[in-house]
Amino acid sequence: MPPPAAPLLQLAHVRREFPGARVALADVxxxxxxxxxxxxxxxxxxxxSTVLRLLSGLDTPTSGTITRAxxxxxxxxxxxxxxxxxxxxxxRRNVELPLMLRGERPASMKPRVDAALHAVGLDDSxxxxxRELSGGMRMRASLARALVTSxxxxxxxxxxxALDEITRFALNQTLxxxxxxxxxxxxxxxxxxxxxxxxxxxxxxRVVVMARPGRVVEEIAIDAPYPRDAAFRATPQFASxxxxxxxxxxxxxxxxxx
Amino acid sequence: MTRxxxxxxxxxxTGSVLAFLAAWExxxxxxxxxxxxxxxxxxxxxxxxxxxxxxxxxxxxxxRITLVALALAMAGxxxxxxxxxxxxxxxxxxxxxxxxxxxxxxxxxxxxIMILTDxxxxxxxxxxxxxxxxxxxxxxxxxxxxxxxxxxxxFTLQRAGRWQTLRHLLVPAALPSFMTGLRIAGGLAxxxxxxxxxxxxxxGRDTGLASRILESAFxxxxxxxxxxxxxxxxxxxxxxxxxxxxxxALLGRWHESERGG
Numbered sequence: 001m002p003p004p005a006a007p008l009l010q011l012a013h014v015r016r017e018f019p020g021a022r023v024a025l026a027d028v029x030x031x032x033x034x035x036x037x038x039x040x041x042x043x044x045x046x047x048x049s050t051v052l053r054l055l056s057g058l059d060t061p062t063s064g065t066i067t068r069a070x071x072x073x074x075x076x077x078x079x080x081x082x083x084x085x086x087x088x089x090x091x092r093r094n095v096e097l098p099l100m101l102r103g104e105r106p107a108s109m110k111p112r113v114d115a116a117l118h119a120v121g122l123d124d125s126x127x128x129x130x131r132e133l134s135g136g137m138r139m140r141a142s143l144a145r146a147l148v149t150s151x152x153x154x155x156x157x158x159x160x161x162a163l164d165e166i167t168r169f170a171l172n173q174t175l176x177x178x179x180x181x182x183x184x185x186x187x188x189x190x191x192x193x194x195x196x197x198x199x200x201x202x203x204x205x206r207v208v209v210m211a212r213p214g215r216v217v218e219e220i221a222i223d224a225p226y227p228r229d230a231a232f233r234a235t236p237q238f239a240s241x242x243x244x245x246x247x248x249x250x251x252x253x254x255x256x257x258x
Numbered sequence: 259m260t261r262x263x264x265x266x267x268x269x270x271x272t273g274s275v276l277a278f279l280a281a282w283e284x285x286x287x288x289x290x291x292x293x294x295x296x297x298x299x300x301x302x303x304x305x306x307x308x309x310x311x312x313x314x315x316x317x318x319x320x321x322r323i324t325l326v327a328l329a330l331a332m333a334g335x336x337x338x339x340x341x342x343x344x345x346x347x348x349x350x351x352x353x354x355x356x357x358x359x360x361x362x363x364x365x366x367x368x369x370x371i372m373i374l375t376d377x378x379x380x381x382x383x384x385x386x387x388x389x390x391x392x393x394x395x396x397x398x399x400x401x402x403x404x405x406x407x408x409x410x411x412x413f414t415l416q417r418a419g420r421w422q423t424l425r426h427l428l429v430p431a432a433l434p435s436f437m438t439g440l441r442i443a444g445g446l447a448x449x450x451x452x453x454x455x456x457x458x459x460x461x462g463r464d465t466g467l468a469s470r471i472l473e474s475a476f477x478x479x480x481x482x483x484x485x486x487x488x489x490x491x492x493x494x495x496x497x498x499x500x501x502x503x504x505x506x507a508l509l510g511r512w513h514e515s516e517r518g519g
Contacts, residue, residue, distance in 0.1 A: 056415060057415075058411055058414060058415065075415060075416060075417065076415070078411070078412065078415055080408040080411075080412075081408075082408065084406060084408035084409050084412060086409065086426075086427075086430065086431075088430045088431075088433070088509075089430075097412075097416070097426070098416050100426075101413070101416045101417070101418045101422055101426070102416070
């Protein structure tokens with residue numbers, strides 16, 4: 001076990017209500033350490049996405065506090081449930097969007113965009129427009145757009161939920177390699193929302209199981225070293241971890257009074 | 259697109275129109291229909307050629323007014339749609355007026371406009387503008403409202419400024435809906451222009467095709483009336499084709515509505 005890293009993001013008794021007294025989050029306390037890969041797992045409507053929006057600053061809590069370490073002030077790499085690409089722009093223009101909005105010059109953007117496209121395996125599709133791509137390739141472009149700014153914090157909202165399993169496995173692998181330490185930069189922090197037990201176990205160091213109405217039920221550590229690859233899915237450890245996370249999810253859904 | 263596809267796209271409608279004209283010609287000749295009831299296409303064509311000078315002047319008048327009104331409708335429609343998109347209050351306050359103007363038949367408002375402006379030219383412009391304005395407003399507003407929420411969030415996260423968001427997100431996202439509005443408005447502007455001319459009842463040299471139609475009807479010069487009518491119809495078709503071509507040029511590659519078009 002590596003030594004526990006400093007907390008990067010901290011939610012303390014966070015509550016979020018939407019108009020009409022709909023409670024998205026009842027009372028959530030959660031700490032995310034620097035360099036950690038955390039999955040938020042739960043059924044639809046348990047507030048996973050709300051947690052992500054709060055962490056990103058897109059939304060503010062009704063009550064409770066959110067503490068950010070200074071290094072978390074930088075703009076996070078946010079990946080949405082659908083690829084959310086600009087349909088009128090080429091893959092290249094989509095990927096360079098965050099750089100362009102920061103006022104970078106085309107000459108300085110090009111090598112970074114090329115590198116991001118290469119990292120997700122889209123070198124040959126830079127000039128395609130989104131509707132010419134498959135769902136998996138669109139999601140790759142979306143990853144490249146988040147990657148291009150080299151974010152220290154990744155927020156991913158069920159990014160692979162709509163993809164077939166083979167594509168999903170491949171992209172899980174790509175995502176892990178993007179977050180891992182490389183060339184002297186330490187591991188990036190990632191918060192990953194999913195409703196897939198297998199995906200959560202494969203990717204994370206910690207799985208946070210949530211239930212309605214918007215609360216954390218259980219946290220399960222995934223003590224398997226990185227890098228993880230397809231072989232990890234075949235280990236007994238993976239199977240038993242999946243079983244215990246599934247049980248936790250089961251308890252979460254049945255333990256709630258209707 | 260394949261050659262066969264292109265042939266079908268141009269050839270089939272051309273063929274059906276030619277067949278229709280041929281049937282018309284044959285029917286008029288075979289049934290001995292007098293020219294004051296229904297002139298044959300050949301007679302309309304020769305009348306058009308004989309009166310080309312005066313009809314072309316009227317045609318140019320009609321086209322000019324239509325395009326000016328369409329340009330004003332674009333400017334006004336986009337401006338007010340932007341205002342509505344920015345402020346719900348502005349929309350609530352002004353939408354009833356926009357709707358009332360839209361649902362009231364233009365020929366019913368035209369005499370009032372004639373009295374208020376006291377100018378046939380202004381009446382025609384205002385009539386054409388009124389009918390062209392609403393589809394541009396409504397469609398542009400729909401476009402501005404239907405911007406992908408995730409993309410909006412992305413722009414917020416990236417701390418994009420108002421101008422950046424307008425230029426790189428709102429304008430391109432609203433463009434397809436705006437083009438739909440423009441395609442409808444192009445035809446409506448012409449209809450409004452013709453209605454306005456009828457209502458303004460302008461006579462004399464500086465008048466459009468609608469005045470030619472009225473004039474020919476009074477003098478029972480039915481072939482000339484049909485010639486003017488043909489020019490109005492062709493102008494409408496040309497407007498439709500132009501706005502369609504513009505739409506394809508701007509959206510062709512990325513937008514579903516133009517897919518394979």
